[in-house]
Amino acid sequence: MPAKLNQLNKIKVGIVNYLNTKPLIFGIQRAPVVDQLLLIEDYPSNIARMLVEGTIDVGLVPVAVIPHMKEHHIITDYCIGCEGPVASVAIFSEVPMEKIEKVLLDYQSRTSVALAKVLLRKFWKKDVELIDTREDYRAQIKGTTAGVVIGDRGLQQRKVSPYIYDLGEAWIEMTGLPFVFAAWVSNKQLPPDFIEAFNEANKLGLQHVEETVAENPYPVFDLHKYYTEHISYELTPNKRKGLEKFLDFLTAPTVQ
Numbered sequence: 001m002p003a004k005l006n007q008l009n010k011i012k013v014g015i016v017n018y019l020n021t022k023p024l025i026f027g028i029q030r031a032p033v034v035d036q037l038l039l040i041e042d043y044p045s046n047i048a049r050m051l052v053e054g055t056i057d058v059g060l061v062p063v064a065v066i067p068h069m070k071e072h073h074i075i076t077d078y079c080i081g082c083e084g085p086v087a088s089v090a091i092f093s094e095v096p097m098e099k100i101e102k103v104l105l106d107y108q109s110r111t112s113v114a115l116a117k118v119l120l121r122k123f124w125k126k127d128v129e130l131i132d133t134r135e136d137y138r139a140q141i142k143g144t145t146a147g148v149v150i151g152d153r154g155l156q157q158r159k160v161s162p163y164i165y166d167l168g169e170a171w172i173e174m175t176g177l178p179f180v181f182a183a184w185v186s187n188k189q190l191p192p193d194f195i196e197a198f199n200e201a202n203k204l205g206l207q208h209v210e211e212t213v214a215e216n217p218y219p220v221f222d223l224h225k226y227y228t229e230h231i232s233y234e235l236t237p238n239k240r241k242g243l244e245k246f247l248d249f250l251t252a253p254t255v256q
């Protein structure tokens with residue numbers, strides 16, 4: 001049964017199924033490393049759960065899950081980050097920040113809901129009621145109830161909500177550092193030749209952003225702008241600093 005054995009030997013790779021990962025997927029699917037892996041797509045909190053449970057070996061996971069892992073390795077030079085407004089992650093509201101009383105938290109997110117908590121307390125100095133969600137809650141963003149919405153739904157919500165508090169932008173204003181929402185994290189040591197080839201696959205994708213845009217017609221938001229001016233994919237030393245600072249906030253006793 002060689003075919004089945006091959007399947008078993010493949011490295012299971014989880015990736016977020018939002019538009020912002022399309023350039024990375026473009027590269028992964030066209031690079032030689034594709035034969036060594038199985039790609040599993042889902043929304044971020046599910047990818048995080050799969051990595052913690054061990055049903056995948058590596059995932060583009062919300063970085064907020066890192067403190068919950070027994071073993072973790074950040075692999076590759078790529079991430080889902082920002083160095084200015086990210087556009088797809090915000091607190092959306094019908095009223096200005098000073099009037100917000102409740103904030104609905106996106107069930108698909110791990111990082112942005114944690115980031116929203118940090119920013120509400122430390123940046124906007126707000127003590128609001130935080131409400132977890134389990135299913136689509138966007139219709140409840142009304143009056144003094146705001147909501148964190150991420151990903152493609154975040155881009156759509158820009159057309160709905162008059163007040164948009166971009167969480168990437170607020171983080172940068174507060175800390176002077178860029179932000180990392182998700183990074184490639186493995187729950188075990190992976191073979192160095194796989195890591196190198198996987199890194200190349202990510203790089204390849206980012207060299208073909210125009211093709212990715214052409215493949216994904218999206219009238220809601222200018223994807224070329226999204227991929228080149230909002231999402232910042234390189235995991236630079238400065239982004240690592242931003243990531244460290246964010247994880248410090250999450251593990252500090254006052255935050256939880």
Ligand SMILES: C=C(O[C@@H]1C=C(C(=O)O)C=C[C@H]1O)C(=O)O
Pocket residue numbers: 016018020044045061062063080086088089108109110111112113150151152154181182
């Ligand atoms: C910028 C984004 O980053 C995402 C936000 C995440 C989160 O909040 O947990 C996780 C993965 C990222 O893909 C977005 O999807 O809009």
